[in-house]
Amino acid sequence: MKRRDFLKVCLAGGAAATFGGACGTARAGGSFEGYPDGMGVLVDTTRCIGCRSCEAACNKEQKMPEPKKPFDDMSVFNQPRRTDETALTVVNRYEVKESSRGQMYRKQQCNHCNEPACLTSCFVNAYTKTREGAVIYNGDICVGCRNCMIACPFNIPGYSYSSAFNPLVKKCIFCYDTRLKYGKPPACVDICPQEALTFGHRKDLIKTAHERIRETPDRYYDHVYGEKEVGGTGWLYISSVSPDQLAMDTSLGNEPIISNVKEFLGTVPMVLSIWPALFSGIHLLATRNKDHHDNDTSTHTPGQEDGTP
Amino acid sequence: MKSDRSLQALIPLLLLLAVLLPAAGWGISVPDSIILNKNGALYDQISFDHARHIRVTKECSDCHHHTTGTLVEDPNCIRCHRNSGPSQTVSCRGCHTPDPFSAKSLRDKDHAPKTYHLDKPGLKGAMHQSCVGCHTKSKKGPTTCTGCHPRSAAGDAFYNTGEYAPKPKAGKSGH
Structure with missing residues (x-):
């Protein structure tokens, strides 16, 4: 009982x-559309000249290991790269037919989604979407399942496979610890010579992006990537060509x-x-x-037998 | 009489000056060279040859928008600035702030919603966009970083280049 x-x-x-x-x-x-004062960055690929300064700044700010090649070595553009444990942001070069330049560059890093898939997929809550808009990661509670790497629609989180005893997930954290929480722009934005990266409130950046497209329609393809994709991202992209030409996934849909x-x-x-x-x-x-029967077997067997006609 | 004649003699010279130095009338001297990147850490400061750029560009507005009072060609700017005269502020840093993304700059923007030019690049962005843009478009002038300003030792360390370039790891050679 x-x-x-x-x-x-x-x-x-x-x-x-x-x-x-x-x-x-x-x-x-x-239905979550991001924190009202959430910050973001508008990436204007028409301004990017592929100088890789953002990569160097990120490397120093986040105390990453020494790179394999110098940051002024442009031979890295010969093959597309992705973010990994040694580089939280990478710039890739794309051959573009429509553009007058023929070549365009696009910086990539964590897009700091309004409703991050990495956060959703993490069963120990190692991820946090901060009020300032950053998606940050706590390595102390991470169990290393790497679900976030599979969940991320942009293939951003990297994993320190090289570390045998304390492997961690590595991704851009919007310089949260050292800059964003003090109201400062991330290191990549600070160093960008062309101001291809514009830092500000996400809601203002969306207006800025549409305003640039409206003012100079010949310069831009009419789409702000990240405004609606996967429920909206903190980092937004505008370009002179359609997003797919810069290897941005256009099949993600607008649902988080x-x-x-x-x-x-x-x-x-x-x-x-x-x-x-x-x-x-x-x-x-x-x-x-059956239980009853088993229990009763020892004591009431005769009674039961008595009751039987 | 004598003074009249000397004034007359000065007129062509003054006209010439007026053509060469449109800002002179406003009491602003046009510099022949300007020291740029004075506080730069990663790149050395350079002397920008302003006189040469005055010679090779068509209009002051190629760099200075409408501020010098010369004709503006950008169809976007013409919408408002077709008849704009010269302005008190002509220098880049007079309008383009060195810290466009500081908390103060963002706050100022929030408090000035009626300002038209809200999406104004900072000083560094404005100069690079102007210089690199024109050099690329005209296929004249340097377009690489060190083409304009030499990298400092601190810059070499920052970019892991020069004497700070990553060394090939011993033991990984061969095979």
Whole structure:
């Protein structure tokens, strides 16, 4: 009987947790448009000259290891690179047919989503979207599952595979610790000679981007990448060519990644907490008579036999 | 009488000056050279040959917008500045702030919503966009970083180049 009480409590508790939790998640997903004072950066690729100063500044600010090649070595553009444990931002060169220049550059780093997929996918809550708009990462509680690397729609987080004992996920944190939280722009924005990177409130940057396109329509392709993509990102891009020509994924849609998994994730607590209790209960009910029979066998067997016609 | 004649003799000279130095009328002297990047750490300061750029450009407005009072050609600027006269402020740093993204600059922007030129580049951005843009477009003049300003020792360290270039790792050679 004690065991049955325990199972009843489990069942009730599990149900409460599941339905309570499900209501909570349903409210959180899909509608968050970023903190009102969230900061961002507008990347104007028409201004970028591929000088790699942002890479050098990031390397020094974040105390990254020495690069394989000097930061004024332009041979790195010969093949596309991605962000990794040694470089939180990289500039790539693209051959563009439409552009008068023929070649364009695009800096990439964490885009600091309004509703980050990395944060959604992290089951130990190592990620935080700060009030200032940065998506930061706490290595102390990370268990190294690398779900965030799979979840990120922009393939940004890197992993320190080279570290045998304390591997960490590495990604741009918007210089949060050293600059952003003191109201200063990140190191890459500070050093950019061309002001290809404009730092400001995200809501203002969206206006600025559309204003640049409206004022000089010949210079720009009419799209602000990141305004709506995956629910909006803190870093926004404008360019003279369509985003796909600069290897920006145009198939991501405007829904935050969490919307794709919200319904599924809602069922996880149910499976984990209700099912064991539910099926244990069913099992107990199904085997109740048998139990009774077994228990009674020793004491009441004669009585039962008596009752039998 | 004598003074009249000497004045007459000065007229062509004054006209010539007026053509060469449009800002002279406002009591602003046009410098032949300007020291740029005075406080730069990564690159040395340079002497910008202003006189030469006056010779090779068509209009002052190629760099100075409408501020010198010469004809503005940018179709965007013409919408308001077709008849704009010279302005008191002509130098780049007179309008373009050295710290466009500081908390103060962003706050000032917030408090001046009626300002038209809200998306105004900072001093560094304005100069590089102007110089590199024109050099690239006209295919004249340097377009690389060190083409205009030599990198300092601190700059070499910052960019991991020169004597600070990454050394090939021993033991990884061969094979």
